[in-house]
Amino acid sequence: MVEMETVGWLPVILSVILVLLNLKASLATFAPADYYLIACGSPQNVTFQSRTFTPDSLQSSFELKVQGNSIAATSSSSVPSPIYQSARIFTSSASYKFKIQQEGRHWVRLYFYPLPDSPHNLSSSTITVITDDFVLLNNFTFKRYNGSYLFKEYSINVTSDALTLTFIPMNNSATFVNGIEVVSVPDALIPDQALILPPSSTFNGLSDLSLETVFRLNMGGPLLTPQNDTLGRIWENDMKYLHVNSSAVNVSVNPSVIRYTMSVTPETAPNWVYATAETMGDTNVPNQNFNLTWIFPVDPNFMYFIRLHFCDIVSKSLNSLVFNAYINSDIALRSLDLSSLTGNLATPYYKDLISNSSMDSNTLTVSVGPDTVADITDAILNGLEIMKISNDARSLDGLISVEGLLPKSSKKSMIGILIGSALGTLAAVGLIAFCYCCLIARRSKTTHQGHPRLPLPVHGNSQTMTKASTTSQKSGTASCISLASSNLGRFFMFQEIMDATNRFDESLLLGVGGFGKVYKGTLEDGTKVAVKRGNPRSEQGLAEFRTEIEMLSKLRHRHLVSLIGYCDERSEMILVYEYMANGPLRSHLYGTDLPSLSWKQRLEICIGAARGLHYLHTGSAQIIIHRDVKTTNILLDENFVAKVADFGLSKTGPALDQTHVSTAVKGSFGYLDPEYFRRQQLTEKSDVYSFGVVLMEVLCGRPALDPALPREQVNIAEWAMSQQKKGMLDQIIDPTLVRMVNGASLKKFGEMAEKCLAEHGVDRPSMGDVLWNLEYALQLEETSLELTEPEDNSTNHITGIPMTPLDPFDHSVSMIDGVISETDDYHQEDAATSAVFSQLVNPRGR
Ligand SMILES: *[C@@H]1O[C@H](CO)[C@@H](O)[C@H](O)[C@H]1NC(C)=O
Ligand SMILES: *[C@@H]1O[C@H](CO)[C@@H](O)[C@H](O)[C@H]1NC(C)=O
Ligand SMILES: *[C@@H]1O[C@H](CO)[C@@H](O)[C@H](O)[C@H]1NC(C)=O
Numbered sequence: 154m155v156e157m158e159t160v161g162w163l164p165v166i167l168s169v170i171l172v173l174l175n176l177k178a179s180l181a182t183f184a185p186a187d188y189y190l191i192a193c194g195s196p197q198n199v200t201f202q203s204r205t206f207t208p209d210s211l212q213s214s215f216e217l218k219v220q221g222n223s224i225a226a227t228s229s230s231s232v233p234s235p236i237y238q239s240a241r242i243f244t245s246s247a248s249y250k251f252k253i254q255q256e257g258r259h260w261v262r263l264y265f266y267p268l269p270d271s272p273h274n275l276s277s278s279t280i281t282v283i284t285d286d287f288v289l290l291n292n293f294t295f296k297r298y299n300g301s302y303l304f305k306e307y308s309i310n311v312t313s314d315a316l317t318l319t320f321i322p323m324n325n326s327a328t329f330v331n332g333i334e335v336v337s338v339p340d341a342l343i344p345d346q347a348l349i350l351p352p353s354s355t356f357n358g359l360s361d362l363s364l365e366t367v368f369r370l371n372m373g374g375p376l377l378t379p380q381n382d383t384l385g386r387i388w389e390n391d392m393k394y395l396h397v398n399s400s401a402v403n404v405s406v407n408p409s410v411i412r413y414t415m416s417v418t419p420e421t422a423p424n425w426v427y428a429t430a431e432t433m434g435d436t437n438v439p440n441q442n443f444n445l446t447w448i449f450p451v452d453p454n455f456m457y458f459i460r461l462h463f464c465d466i467v468s469k470s471l472n473s474l475v476f477n478a479y480i481n482s483d484i485a486l487r488s489l490d491l492s493s494l495t496g497n498l499a500t501p502y503y504k505d506l507i508s509n510s511s512m513d514s515n516t517l518t519v520s521v522g523p524d525t526v527a528d529i530t531d532a533i534l535n536g537l538e539i540m541k542i543s544n545d546a547r548s549l550d551g552l553i554s555v556e557g558l559l560p561k562s563s564k565k566s567m568i569g570i571l572i573g574s575a576l577g578t579l580a581a582v583g584l585i586a587f588c589y590c591c592l593i594a595r596r597s598k599t600t601h602q603g604h605p606r607l608p609l610p611v612h613g614n615s616q617t618m619t620k621a622s623t624t625s626q627k628s629g630t631a632s633c634i635s636l637a638s639s640n641l642g643r644f645f646m647f648q649e650i651m652d653a654t655n656r657f658d659e660s661l662l663l664g665v666g667g668f669g670k671v672y673k674g675t676l677e678d679g680t681k682v683a684v685k686r687g688n689p690r691s692e693q694g695l696a697e698f699r700t701e702i703e704m705l706s707k708l709r710h711r712h713l714v715s716l717i718g719y720c721d722e723r724s725e726m727i728l729v730y731e732y733m734a735n736g737p738l739r740s741h742l743y744g745t746d747l748p749s750l751s752w753k754q755r756l757e758i759c760i761g762a763a764r765g766l767h768y769l770h771t772g773s774a775q776i777i778i779h780r781d782v783k784t785t786n787i788l789l790d791e792n793f794v795a796k797v798a799d800f801g802l803s804k805t806g807p808a809l810d811q812t813h814v815s816t817a818v819k820g821s822f823g824y825l826d827p828e829y830f831r832r833q834q835l836t837e838k839s840d841v842y843s844f845g846v847v848l849m850e851v852l853c854g855r856p857a858l859d860p861a862l863p864r865e866q867v868n869i870a871e872w873a874m875s876q877q878k879k880g881m882l883d884q885i886i887d888p889t890l891v892r893m894v895n896g897a898s899l900k901k902f903g904e905m906a907e908k909c910l911a912e913h914g915v916d917r918p919s920m921g922d923v924l925w926n927l928e929y930a931l932q933l934e935e936t937s938l939e940l941t942e943p944e945d946n947s948t949n950h951i952t953g954i955p956m957t958p959l960d961p962f963d964h965s966v967s968m969i970d971g972v973i974s975e976t977d978d979y980h981q982e983d984a985a986t987s988a989v990f991s992q993l994v995n996p997r998g999r
Contacts (some may be wrong), residue, residue: 845909
């Protein structure tokens with residue numbers, strides 16, 4: 154009997170042990186194989202968010218390689234939080250190389266704060282950080298964000314036994330870092346695949362890409378810090394991103410009731426995230442049928458990984474909550490019934506999505522709302538993560554790749570290696586190189602009879618070349634490599650161009666400019682193109698031809714006309730561009746019988762052009778100045794999307810340590826910056842001036858210079874400025890706009906144009922500011938349209954309230970391209986934890 158009893162109990166005991174083991178397995182917190190918390194430049198351990206950061210001077214498991222000097226600096230004044238107390242400052246490139254025990258995803262978290270009392274002026278230094286493969290930060294500066302600090306979090310898949318973080322000072326200024334974290338992340342956290350929208354399809358290959366956390370929210374709940382999160386993450390309250398604060402009702406339960414599953418563990422998100430939520434509930438709005446919407450500022454040039462966290466903590470019974478989720482205006486989850494997915498209440502569930510930012514918008518919206526099929530007017534969201542996905546250049550900041558940012562000395566050695574291997578291997582590589590060299594030899598022969606060709610060394614005109622290209626064009630061998638590795642677009646044969654333009658048929662002529670004639674063409678595959686054929690006699694033409702190819706092949710932006718290729722056969726200088734069906738902006742403003750543009754269309758066109766110029770000024774390591782901004786160089790595609798064209802005169806520079814480039818004055822009369830004209834010093838503010846002239850032309854519907862008018866009216870800049878100063882700008886606007894424009898929008902626009910036309914460059918706004926103000930003017934116009942046309946139901950928000958992420962004028966510094974300033978709700982003791990990803994925090998507030 155006794156024996157039998159024991160046998161009878163055995164399975165029960167065993168299963169209890171198994172259950173306990175299971176429980177233990179699922180409750181065991183993740184132990185990161187790699188765990189580096191570094192307080193850079195600090196003489197002692199720093200405790201921050203209950204974690205210990207050790208000094209970078211004492212490490213054995215990582216190497217710090219510095220080419221020049223490194224200085225450890227400690228601040229004696231008060232700093233936002235302990236991790237910002239010290240910094241390591243570099244005057245030339247420096248790397249931290251971390252030994253990696255376990256390959257896979259790692260958090261890389263970086264802390265920056267320009268110590269006010271350091272030996273270098275850190276607030277004017279630039280910050281560029283790369284890993285072995287990815288650009289994390291490119292040329293960031295605190296210049297305009299006095300007293301702010303910056304926290305960044307990246308997720309990087311390390312596929313070797315080391316991770317190197319390289320800090321590159323630019324333009325002779327120093328660079329610095331205050332703190333670094335490199336910590337393993339569980340492999341399962343970020344999948345390789347996710348649903349991408351729009352159009353709805355599957356995206357593969359996330360595991361090869363890097364991510365940057367831009368928002369991580371705990372809906373309806375408190376701020377969570379690394380103390381509350383096993384993976385050291387920060388979760389912020391969602392309130393300030395809610396489109397209409399009063400539309401949401403927050404709910405919460407005791408975190409201990411959350412039932413984790415095999416697929417959703419505390420590593421996915423802490424139970425604090427699932428235990429609180431925003432719901433529609435019994436809300437304060439008259440119409441119960443609406444969406445809960447959150448709005449985020451994003452960079453339209455990137456795709457974003459979005460994770461929605463759900464947990465039904467409101468229903469009393471199963472299957473009583475069914476709703477839809479949207480990203481922008483696309484449906485992401487239809488008739489989502491959490492109970493049928495999880496089989497239980499209070500059980501977490503998440504869904505990953507990728508937003509394919511094909512929208513021309515600085516904002517990303519996430520909405521949940523009732524499903525009309527189910528007769529339930531409630532919806533829930535518990536948590537939300539938004540991460541920027543690295544682009545084709547393997548960058549999370551701009552379009553320059555790691556190769557483009559490596560300091561010159563290491564670039565040279567890379568070229569050396571390339572040459573070495575090409576010479577060393579008499580195999581396919583050598584053969585290919587040989588072919589290219591033959592090609593060059595063949596071309597250089599013809600050069601002596603005609604004009605020097607693009608891939609050849611250029612000595613006379615080197616200031617129009619970028620540094621990268623001059624270094625690679627020192628010798629024949631180098632230029633051979635440069636041709637092989639450069640990306641100058643497609644090379645067209647002259648015959649192809651002849652075929653495409655029907656032998657330069659004059660009936661296909663689109664325009665004639667200083668450089669030559671522009672024809673409409675059709676390539677063999679049916680693609681419509683614009684073919685610009687340079688006048689072969691013009692020496693200036695040759696320099697411009699070269700500049701334009703080099704500029705455009707480096708630049709890709711929705712608001713810049715893209716270069717498809719070129720032809721330099723038979724002394725020709727031919728550029729092939731994308732075709733812009735609606736031609737130059739000017740032809741829609743005056744002098745033709747094309748239909749007049751509405752005010753909204755004009756604003757959108759100006760915003761597009763401003764975005765293109767803003768990108769030129771800030772999108773790459775070097776400032777690019779267009780120098781010939783005018784209404785004929787702003788082209789419109791078939792959807793009236795504006796693109797900036799004609800880079801023949803553009804220049805790079807000034808380097809950041811200079812304030813201007815001295816040059817011979819070039820540009821178009823009527824648009825020329827008077828300061829540039831007087832002092833021959835070119836800055837990006839010269840483009841701002843010319844853009845101011847464009848704005849006035851758009852507003853008044855007349856040319857920049859009109860000699861037929863009375864003397865005081867000839868020059869639009871002078872005339873419009875004198876009217877604006879008298880408060881009479883509305884007297885001279887395009888007659889077709891009269892009474893069709895919202896007064897506030899017009900006023901904003903006029904003020905902006907006036908600022909652009911300021912006498913001195915320093916008084917003019919940056920293109921980023923211009924962009925913001927124009928967007929604001931557009932919002933004013935749209936709001937007034939919405940109020941007068943209440944039937945507008947195309948948007949997923951409550952009508953009458955403009956969709957805007959954060960009012961730029963409510964913040965002491967503006968947000969441009971993902972650098973967001975935060976000036977509200979600062980708590981001294983909790984500074985770094987209230988710092989939001991990618992956001993720059995100004996501890997002084999206003
Ligand atoms: C600093 O922290 C490390 C790691 O926690 C610890 O091993 C070391 O003893 C600490 N050093 C001092 C001086 O407290
Ligand atoms: C990291 O990249 C490697 C190589 O592409 C891949 O095999 C691995 O699954 C990736 N790991 C993660 C966690 O994405
Ligand atoms: C919610 O937003 C989506 C997407 O914009 C829209 O299609 C839907 O009609 C909206 N629902 C309500 C009730 O406004």
